[in-house]
Amino acid sequence: MTPGSALWWVLALPLGGALAISLLGRRPNVREAATLLTGVALFSLVVSLVPHVRAGERPSVSLVEMFPGLSIEFTLEPLGMLFALVASGLWIVTSVYSIGYMRAHHEANQTRYYVSFAISIFGAMGVALAGNVLTLFVFYEVLTLATYPLVSHAGTEKAMKGARTYLTVLMSTSVGLLLLAVVWTWMVAGTLDFTEGGILAGRTSDGMVVVLLVLYAFGTGKAALMPVHRWLPAAMVAPTPVSALLHAVAVVKAGVFTVLKVVIYVFGLDLLTGTGASVWLMYVAAATILLASLIAMRQDNLKRRLAYSTVSQLSYIVLGAALANASGIIGGGMHIAMHAFGKITLFFCAGAIYVATHKTEISDMRGLGRAMPITMGCFAIGALSVIGLPPTGGTWSKWFLALGAAETGELVLIAVLMISSLLNIAYLMPIPIRGFFSAASGAPERPGIREAPLFCVLPICFTALGCVVLFFFADDVRALLAPLVGA
Amino acid sequence: MIGQHLPVLQIIVPLIAAPLCILLHRRSPVIGFTILVCWLTFGASLMLLERVLAEGSIVYEMGGWAAPWGIEYRVDALSAFVLVFVSAIGAIVMTYAPRSLVSEIPEARHYLFCSVYLLCLTGLLGIAITGDLFNLFVFLEISALSSYVLIAMGGDRRSLPAAFQYLVMGTIGATFILIGIGLMYMTTGTLNMADMAARLPTSGVRTVLVAFGFLTVGISLKMALFPLHVWLPNAYAYAPSVVTAFLAATATKVSVYIFLRFVFSVFGSEFVFGARALDAILMPLSIAGIFVASTVAIFQTDIKRMLAYSSVAQIGYMTLGISFASVTGLTAGIVHLFNHALMKGGLFMAMGCIMFSLHSVQLEDMRGLGRRMPLTMMAWVIGGLGLIGVPLTVGFVSKWYLIEAALERDWWWVAALLLASSLLALAYVWRVVETAYFREPLDHDGEVREAPLSMLVPTWILIGATIVFGVMTTRSAGVARLAAEVLLGGAP
Numbered sequence: 001m002t003p004g005s006a007l008w009w010v011l012a013l014p015l016g017g018a019l020a021i022s023l024l025g026r027r028p029n030v031r032e033a034a035t036l037l038t039g040v041a042l043f044s045l046v047v048s049l050v051p052h053v054r055a056g057e058r059p060s061v062s063l064v065e066m067f068p069g070l071s072i073e074f075t076l077e078p079l080g081m082l083f084a085l086v087a088s089g090l091w092i093v094t095s096v097y098s099i100g101y102m103r104a105h106h107e108a109n110q111t112r113y114y115v116s117f118a119i120s121i122f123g124a125m126g127v128a129l130a131g132n133v134l135t136l137f138v139f140y141e142v143l144t145l146a147t148y149p150l151v152s153h154a155g156t157e158k159a160m161k162g163a164r165t166y167l168t169v170l171m172s173t174s175v176g177l178l179l180l181a182v183v184w185t186w187m188v189a190g191t192l193d194f195t196e197g198g199i200l201a202g203r204t205s206d207g208m209v210v211v212l213l214v215l216y217a218f219g220t221g222k223a224a225l226m227p228v229h230r231w232l233p234a235a236m237v238a239p240t241p242v243s244a245l246l247h248a249v250a251v252v253k254a255g256v257f258t259v260l261k262v263v264i265y266v267f268g269l270d271l272l273t274g275t276g277a278s279v280w281l282m283y284v285a286a287a288t289i290l291l292a293s294l295i296a297m298r299q300d301n302l303k304r305r306l307a308y309s310t311v312s313q314l315s316y317i318v319l320g321a322a323l324a325n326a327s328g329i330i331g332g333g334m335h336i337a338m339h340a341f342g343k344i345t346l347f348f349c350a351g352a353i354y355v356a357t358h359k360t361e362i363s364d365m366r367g368l369g370r371a372m373p374i375t376m377g378c379f380a381i382g383a384l385s386v387i388g389l390p391p392t393g394g395t396w397s398k399w400f401l402a403l404g405a406a407e408t409g410e411l412v413l414i415a416v417l418m419i420s421s422l423l424n425i426a427y428l429m430p431i432p433i434r435g436f437f438s439a440a441s442g443a444p445e446r447p448g449i450r451e452a453p454l455f456c457v458l459p460i461c462f463t464a465l466g467c468v469v470l471f472f473f474a475d476d477v478r479a480l481l482a483p484l485v486g487a
Numbered sequence: 488m489i490g491q492h493l494p495v496l497q498i499i500v501p502l503i504a505a506p507l508c509i510l511l512h513r514r515s516p517v518i519g520f521t522i523l524v525c526w527l528t529f530g531a532s533l534m535l536l537e538r539v540l541a542e543g544s545i546v547y548e549m550g551g552w553a554a555p556w557g558i559e560y561r562v563d564a565l566s567a568f569v570l571v572f573v574s575a576i577g578a579i580v581m582t583y584a585p586r587s588l589v590s591e592i593p594e595a596r597h598y599l600f601c602s603v604y605l606l607c608l609t610g611l612l613g614i615a616i617t618g619d620l621f622n623l624f625v626f627l628e629i630s631a632l633s634s635y636v637l638i639a640m641g642g643d644r645r646s647l648p649a650a651f652q653y654l655v656m657g658t659i660g661a662t663f664i665l666i667g668i669g670l671m672y673m674t675t676g677t678l679n680m681a682d683m684a685a686r687l688p689t690s691g692v693r694t695v696l697v698a699f700g701f702l703t704v705g706i707s708l709k710m711a712l713f714p715l716h717v718w719l720p721n722a723y724a725y726a727p728s729v730v731t732a733f734l735a736a737t738a739t740k741v742s743v744y745i746f747l748r749f750v751f752s753v754f755g756s757e758f759v760f761g762a763r764a765l766d767a768i769l770m771p772l773s774i775a776g777i778f779v780a781s782t783v784a785i786f787q788t789d790i791k792r793m794l795a796y797s798s799v800a801q802i803g804y805m806t807l808g809i810s811f812a813s814v815t816g817l818t819a820g821i822v823h824l825f826n827h828a829l830m831k832g833g834l835f836m837a838m839g840c841i842m843f844s845l846h847s848v849q850l851e852d853m854r855g856l857g858r859r860m861p862l863t864m865m866a867w868v869i870g871g872l873g874l875i876g877v878p879l880t881v882g883f884v885s886k887w888y889l890i891e892a893a894l895e896r897d898w899w900w901v902a903a904l905l906l907a908s909s910l911l912a913l914a915y916v917w918r919v920v921e922t923a924y925f926r927e928p929l930d931h932d933g934e935v936r937e938a939p940l941s942m943l944v945p946t947w948i949l950i951g952a953t954i955v956f957g958v959m960t961t962r963s964a965g966v967a968r969l970a971a972e973v974l975l976g977g978a979p
Binding site: 064065066067068072137138141142145149152155159160164167168171172175176179180183184186187 | 872875876877878879884886887890891894895899902903906907909910913917921924925926958959960961964965
């Protein structure tokens with residue numbers, strides 16, 4: 001198979017999977033097999049593309065000319081490769097976890113759930129492969145709409161309210177600001193293709209560059225820059241596997257991925273460093289990092305705490321983009337993968353605790369480590385990765401981000417990164433520590449609390465292991481991303 | 488030989504077929520015959536469009552009498568474009584009609600319905616094809632009178648006052664248009680559009696100004712431009728489903744066509760936008776219409792009525808595009824005629840399916856309908872996404888061109904308002920989505936089932952078209968741009 005036709009299959013597989021799943025709705029076991037098969041096929045296809053990208057190939061295909069001179073087209077480049085790898089790989093793990101979680105919970109409407117999941121992955125693949133800003137925008141919206149039924153899955157008043165916030169914030173930012181930025185770029189530059197070195201240089205005034213960057217940064221609501229982050233805590237009403245894959249990996253990473261892509265291929269690093277147009281974005285990202293961490297400390301609901309932690313961690317990546325230097329971009333890109341593994345582990349653990357004990361509040365989780373040692377142990381590993389401590393992958397991405405901040409000479413930013421790491425420790429580490437070393441609060445431990453079903457525990461171990469493996473293979477990720485900054 | 492007479496066949500076939508329906512009288516042959524005629528008409532319009540694209544404008548002299556003495560049919564890119572989508576909607580809605588009619592109109596009157604439907608189609612097509620002003624007025628009256636009848640034909644008693652209200656407002660509009668045409672005739676001594684454009688004094692004649700005023704108000708009434716839209720919501724809400732689908736997708740669009748013809752082919756954009764600054768009125772009214780009507784739509788409980796208010800808002804997008812008076816703006820306005828026809832046609836047909844199975848179009852009764860009528864509701868959702876302007880639907884294409892037109896002029900605030908308005912559409916569309924998919928179904932007395940295939944297939948043809956033309960725009964936006972260039976280049 002040529003790399004070009006492989007791109008078609010990467011898009012067609014999850015879509016075909018969605019169709020198969022919807023037709024197999026009456027036979028749950030076959031239906032879940034279809035999900036897993038699609039996931040495995042998709043991931044192996046994506047992996048098979050890695051050598052091509054490492055060799056410097058940029059396979060490209062065009063679907064249809066939507067406007068004169070402007071097509072829906074797909075191009076594979078290193079950043080998209082990384083995002084596609086992370087999203088498709090973790091989809092398999094999450095599917096296994098979903099089977100355990102959804103069945104243990106006797107959830108209704110499971111067919112709709114798996115179909116929406118497959119379509120969401122289709123959207124994420126489209127985002128990863130997008131060859132121009134229009135295509136990226138199209139699939140960004142597909143992802144928003146496909147995840148809506150997952151967020152509102154429970155159908156309760158609370159779920160509907162959360163889903164409404166989710167949709168309103170994401171749609172109003174993308175339609176109100178992002179689309180405006182896209183059309184504006186098209187009018188100014190006469191092209192929307194992702195081009196090395198950017199397409200805006202020399203075509204517009206410095207002031208306009210700042211305005212456009214504002215539109216892109218806040219228009220990409222999925223990057224959850226404050227104050228457009230409200231949708232992410234609201235999305236926590238979704239079943240936990242959804243929070244794990246979509247609101248720690250696919251959806252939010254599609255947001256920061258968009259910001260990185262636009263900074264690298266639309267503005268161009270030289271334009272941003274030359275005009276200083278992104279300095280404001282560094283400070284907004286830094287503020288989001290700190291504020292979201294502070295809010296996370298005050299949350300007693302575990303999923304909400306993790307959500308605010310995600311808001312904070314996403315801004316690390318936005319910060320990397322705003323730094324617009326080699327280390328910043330590499331650090332930001334790496335953090336997409338590192339944070340994905342760390343945060344998905346944490347969400348899986350939250351879900352496993354919920355399945356096994358029906359506990360959602362952190363204050364109720366004292367002493368839980370003795371009943372669920374594997375879950376709590378993996379939670380600790382995931383937490384280390386999010387904080388950025390060895391031996392986990394998060395160490396390296398934060399290292400490069402700090403390097404990038406140092407290169408720009410903005411000492412405030414380095415201080416922010418330090419303080420934020422301390423805050424991360426403060427809001428994440430007490431959970432496993434109290435789980436293992438503190439006596440159960442109040443009433444004596446309910447007997448019979450055990451680990452969650454095997455389908456839940458296995459994925460947790462796998463992603464926790466991934467966090468550690470990434471520590472040792474971080475240089476491969478760096479090498480994959482190196483062409484982004486011309487190294 | 489036949490090819491040469493295509494322009495007249497386009498009109499004469501449905502016109503002659505209308506009385507034949509009365510003669511045939513029996514239900515099934517009449518309906519079969521009507522469907523056949525509608526598809527023939529559609530075929531003729533497609534052939535006309537191909538010829539116009541290949542050879543340029545076609546001029547046809549009725550009975551061989553040369554203009555300005557005889558009546559002239561004149562088909563340019565814009566006319567051909569309007570002919571194609573009006574006849575396409577006519578054919579698809581008629582194919583959909585048989586089962587829907589059974590549940591909404593007494594069978595004894597079906598032959599009358601077919602006859603009047605064909606007359607209405609003839610009128611709408613005639614408006615688009617003719618190059619003669621008085622002839623245009625005649626066709627306008629044919630389509631208007633027949634649409635009053637169509638609206639009143641439903642079993643719903645509320646449709647009578649709705650039709651009467653429409654009759655009064657429509658007649659006022661038609662009278663204004665007639666007065667305007669009369670004044671123009673007084674000044675120029677001709678009724679042929681091209682001839683009149685050439686003879687029209689360039690400035691300072693009060694009669695022409697008065698005529699322009701009468702025409703603008705009259706046409707605005709017909710196309711339901713805010714705030715002259717009050718007749719529309721009731722008429723659409725209480726008419727039989729088939730009639731609503733047909734009229735919503737065609738009638739107001741043809742009125743917008745008349746507006747375009749007068750502004751660009753008769754008066755000339757120089758006069759209208761340069762000397763008279765119509766854009767200074769048209770743009771605020773369009774934007775106000777978009778916001779007010781969309782907001783009102785959010786609070787409707789009758790979903791047909793909600794879609795009717797949405798139509799008023801969508802007409803605002805068309806006139807907004809026209810008010811830019813640029814090629815891009817006009818392209819946006821013209822392509823939205825077509826795009827909105829597809830979306831609203833499809834949506835009202837889906838409402839017809841719901842009416843057929845559920846016997847209600849109230850939001851409360853639609854709870855849990857996503858599971859009872861999955862295909863219908865899926866069609867509704869895709870149509871609704873089009874109204875919001877989600878990418879990969881036709882609504883996105885219209886919006887894209889509108890924003891481009893606004894940014895071309897550096898009116899970024901218009902672009903911002905435009906985008907803000909799509910959020911209102913999100914609000915009214917999403918009420919239905921939430922209700923149909925995430926609320927527990929009501930205990931209906933009978934089992935509510937999916938609508939019959941003969942209704943679903945035509946609905947899905949239109950809804951499918953909203954996606955096809957949302958991705959491949961050469962045949963929609965491409966032709967619209969051509970039409971816009973012809974219009975701005977002067978008389979056809």
